[in-house]
Amino acid sequence: MYESGKRSYLDLPSEQQAALIDGARDASPVRGLTHGYYKYPARFSPIFAKVAIQTFSKPGDVVLDPHVGGGTTLVEAMAAGRQAVGVDISTLAEFVASVKCTVFSEADLDTLQRWAGKLPARIDIHRPSVTFEDYEALGYYKHLDDPSRWRLRKAIDQALASAVKLQKPKMVSFGRCVVLRTAQWALDGRKHQPAIDDFRKALQEYAEEMLCGARELRAAVKENGRNRVTVLRRNAAGLEHDPSVCDIRAPRLVVTSPPYPGVHVLYHRWQVDGGKEAPLPFMIANKLDGAGGSYYTMGDRKYPELATYFANIKATMSSVAALADRKTIFVQMLAFSEAHWQLPKYLEAMKQAGLAEVFLSDLKHEGDGRLWREVPGRRWYSDQRGATPGSKEVVLLHKKADLTPSQLQGRRSARHQTGLPVRASSARA
Numbered sequence: 001m002y003e004s005g006k007r008s009y010l011d012l013p014s015e016q017q018a019a020l021i022d023g024a025r026d027a028s029p030v031r032g033l034t035h036g037y038y039k040y041p042a043r044f045s046p047i048f049a050k051v052a053i054q055t056f057s058k059p060g061d062v063v064l065d066p067h068v069g070g071g072t073t074l075v076e077a078m079a080a081g082r083q084a085v086g087v088d089i090s091t092l093a094e095f096v097a098s099v100k101c102t103v104f105s106e107a108d109l110d111t112l113q114r115w116a117g118k119l120p121a122r123i124d125i126h127r128p129s130v131t132f133e134d135y136e137a138l139g140y141y142k143h144l145d146d147p148s149r150w151r152l153r154k155a156i157d158q159a160l161a162s163a164v165k166l167q168k169p170k171m172v173s174f175g176r177c178v179v180l181r182t183a184q185w186a187l188d189g190r191k192h193q194p195a196i197d198d199f200r201k202a203l204q205e206y207a208e209e210m211l212c213g214a215r216e217l218r219a220a221v222k223e224n225g226r227n228r229v230t231v232l233r234r235n236a237a238g239l240e241h242d243p244s245v246c247d248i249r250a251p252r253l254v255v256t257s258p259p260y261p262g263v264h265v266l267y268h269r270w271q272v273d274g275g276k277e278a279p280l281p282f283m284i285a286n287k288l289d290g291a292g293g294s295y296y297t298m299g300d301r302k303y304p305e306l307a308t309y310f311a312n313i314k315a316t317m318s319s320v321a322a323l324a325d326r327k328t329i330f331v332q333m334l335a336f337s338e339a340h341w342q343l344p345k346y347l348e349a350m351k352q353a354g355l356a357e358v359f360l361s362d363l364k365h366e367g368d369g370r371l372w373r374e375v376p377g378r379r380w381y382s383d384q385r386g387a388t389p390g391s392k393e394v395v396l397l398h399k400k401a402d403l404t405p406s407q408l409q410g411r412r413s414a415r416h417q418t419g420l421p422v423r424a425s426s427a428r429a
Contacts, residue, residue, distance in 0.1 A: 007357075007358075007359050007369070008356065008357075008358045008359065008399075009358065009359050009360065009361045009364075010329075010358050010359070010360060010361075010397065012055070012360065012361075014362060016055050017360045017361070017362040017363075018362065019051050019054075019055065020051055020052065020055055020360070020371070021360070021362065021363070021371060022051075023045070023047050023048040023050070023051030023052070024045075024048050024051075024333070024371050024373050024395050025373045025374075026045055026047045026048065028045070028047060030043065030045065030046060032046060032213070032216065033046070033075050033076075033079055033213055033216050033217050033220065034075055034099075034100040034101075034210070034213040034214060034216075034217050035070075035072060035075060035100070035213070036181075036209060036210065036213060037070075037096065037099060037100050037177050037181060037210055037213065038070055038096045038100075038177065038180055038181050038184065039070075039181075039184060039188075040069050040070025040071075040093070040096060040267075041069075041265050041266060041267050042069070042257065042260065042265050042267075043069060043070045043072055043257075044072060044257045044333050044393075045072075046072050046075070046076055048333070048395075049072050049073050049076040049255060050076045050079075050080070052253065052255045052331050053073075053076055053077055053080050053082060053253060053255065054080065056252065056253040056255075056329040056331070057080075057082055057252040057253045058252070059080070059081035059082065059224065059225065060081065060082065060083065060225075060227065061082050061083065061251075061252035061253065062082070062083045062084070062085065062248055062249050062250070062251040062252060062253075063077040063082045063083065063084050063085070063251060063252070063253045063254075063255065064084075064085045064086075064087075064251035064253070064254045064255075064256075064320065064323070065084075065085070065086045065087070065254070065255060065256045066087045066236035066239065066254065066256055066258075066316055066317075066319075066320050067087070067088060067236070067256045067257060067258040067259065067316075068086030068087055068088045068093060068097050068231065068256075069088060069090075069093050069096075069097070069257065069267075070093065070096050070097065070100070071086060071093075071096060071097030071098075071100045071101060071231075073086065073255050073256065074086045074097055074100070074101050074229055074231070075100050075101060075217065077229075078101055078103075078217065078220070078221060078226075078227070078229055079217060079220035079221065079224065080220075080224060081221075081224030081225045081227060082227060083227040083228050083229070083248070083249075084101075084227070084228075084229045084230070085229075085230045085232070085245060085248060085251070086229075086230070086231045086232070087231075087232045087233075087234060087236045087239060088231075088232075088233060089233065089234065089235050089295070089296065090233070090267060090268065090296055091233060091282065091285070091287035091288060091289065092267075092268065092281055092282055092285055092287055092289070093233075093267075094231055094232075094233040094287075095173070095176075095177075095285040095286075095287055096177070096180075096285075097231050098173070098231050099170075099173045099174055099176075099177045101229045101231065102170050102173070102174065102214075103217060103218050103221050103226065104170070104171075104174075104214055104218060108168070108170070108171060109211065109214060109215060109218070111166070111171065112166075112171060112174060112175075112207075112211055112214075113211055115162070115166060115171075115175065115207075116178075116204060116207035116208055116211060117204075118162075119159065119162060119178075119203055119204055119207055120200045120201070120203060120204050122158050122159060122161075122162040123155045123158050123159060123196065123199065123200045123203065124158070125151050125154055125155070125196060127158070129154045129157040129158045129161065130157055130158075130160075130161040131157060132157065132160070132283060135283040138288075139279070140279050140280060140282060140283035140289075141153065141280065141283070142276075142277075142278055142279060142280075143272050143273055143276045143277075143278045144272070144278065144280065146273065148193070149193060149273075151196050152186060152187070152193055152194075152196070152199065155196055155199050155200070156179060156183050156280075156284070159178075159179045159182070159203060160176065160179050160284060162175065163175025163176050163178065163179055174210070174214070176284055176285055176286060177210070177285075178203065178206055178207045178210055179203070179284050180281060180284045180285060181206045181210070182199065182202050182203045182206050183280065183281075183284060184270065184281070185202055185206070186199050186202070187270055187272050187278070187280070188270035188271060188272070189270075189271050190272075191274075228248075230244055230245070230248075232244055232245075235316065236316035236317075236319055236320060237312070237315040237316045237318070237319050238319055239316075239319045239320065239323065240319050240322040240323050245323065250323060250324055250325040250327075250328060251323060251324060251328055252327060252328060252329070253328065253329050253331065254320055254324065254328060254329070254330045254331065255331040255332075256331075256332055256333075257332065257333045257334060258298075258313060258316075258332060258334055259296065259297040259298050259309070260297075260334050260335045260336065260337075261301075261306050261309050261310070261313075261334075261336055261337070261342045261345075261346060262301050262306055262309075262336060262337030262338060262342060263301070263335055263336070263337050264301060265297065267296040267297070268281075268282075268289055268291065268295075268296050269281075297309070298312040298313060298316075299311075299312055301337070305345075306342070306345075310345055310346070310349050313346070313349050313353075314349040314350075314352050314353050317349070317350060317353040317355065318352075318353040318354060320353075321353050321354040321355055321400055322354075324400050325400065326399070326400055328399065328400060329397065329398075329399060330355060330396075330397065330398035330399065331395060331396075331397060332395070332396045332398075333393055333394070333395050333396075334346075334393060334394065334396070335375070335391070335392060335393045335394070336394075339392070339394075343394070346396075347396075350396070350398055351401070354400060354401055355398040355399070355400060355401055356398060356399055356400070356401035357396065357397065357398050358397045358398060358399050359397065360397070370394050370395070370396065371394065371395040371397075372392055372393070372394050372395075373392070373393050373394075373395070374391065374392060375391040375392065375393050
């Protein structure tokens with residue numbers, strides 16, 4: 001790292017900077033490995049995650065994602081032979097990330113292949129289906145009780161019952177994820193629901209596609225070495241005190257996409273029947289929700305000056321910084337509903353968390369010197385609050401800053417002021 005004027009620049013060869021810039025701006029569809037298991041909202045490109053991991057870490061290093069979402073970072077870290085730690089407050093994120101990071105034996109893959117081949121025959125609206133009554137009583141079938149959707153609801157229940165019969169926990173989770181992906185295609189954001197024959201066909205196609213991804217992940221892990229992967233369901237604030245990470249080395253890279261300030265993203269619901277919010281994905285994953293949208297976005301986007309959001313992001317990144325060392329690189333991709341005031345405030349929160357912004361010298365004469373990318377056609381941008389600058393994301397780069405004693409005390413206080421719960425559970429893939 002070197003300084004020029006008031007800015008610090010990463011000491012990276014030009015070809016590595018170009019690869020990072022191209023990776024961030026790559027507009028290719030998400031594909032490869034297990035990335036297609038589920039369309040998690042606002043997921044970032046696996047190409048970008050892969051380039052960041054290759055640029056800033058080496059095999060065996062620890063890669064941390066404190067807002068892991070659909071697990072893109074973890075999958076790419078696994079495939080590249082890195083240790084990986086992912087943290088998220090959502091039970092749905094925990095489920096998806098854990099399934100995507102599961103390395104199956106050849107025997108298990110053969111069993112799942114046979115199951116996938118028989119799956120379409122399990123969908124028969126003339127046969128009785130198992131109703132998951134506990135979830136029904138808790139309202140997880142909300143907006144699916146319309147007479148026009150009873151066939152689709154029955155098909156989902158029948159597919160789930162077939163997945164449960166796989167018995168082996170990690171195979172059951174894979175089966176549930178197949179149903180999750182297919183039901184998302186059939187329900188989320190659609191104006192017209194598919195016919196049962198189309199659902200049946202999609203169910204098998206997604207199962208086959210996911211099995212190909214599972215085999216690809218297995219091959220990559222076999223080639224590059226299998227390392228520990230930890231998925232924690234908890235708030236990242238206070239993470240440095242979690243027993244699950246106490247024996248893990250300082251991360252060489254933190255790469256993440258935190259909730260976007262002021263941007264409305266439905267992490268915890270599907271939109272059915274003209275935008276009605278349905279909690280069905282949690283039922284399919286065999287998880288519980290019970291929280292509102294602001295729980296997953298670190299604060300109500302209507303709160304004055306997004307004070308809750310910025311207090312929470314400061315708290316979580318303070319804890320992540322406490323786990324890091326001077327060699328750790330922090331890479332964050334995010335967007336803003338009103339970047340002109342939210343970006344400076346976000347950068348100030350990072351400074352208070354103990355992080356110092358760094359830049360790429362190849363972007364010195366481009367705009368504000370930061371790595372921006374256009375993201376066309378993302379539907380969740382249409383519901384942002386107020387006027388927006390369009391669908392633009394920025395990649396922010398930081399390193400750990402030298403702190404004064406008063407700044408260090410301020411960070412400790414911040415980690416105890418978050419309004420989000422601290423710990424729930426952990427899983428290892």
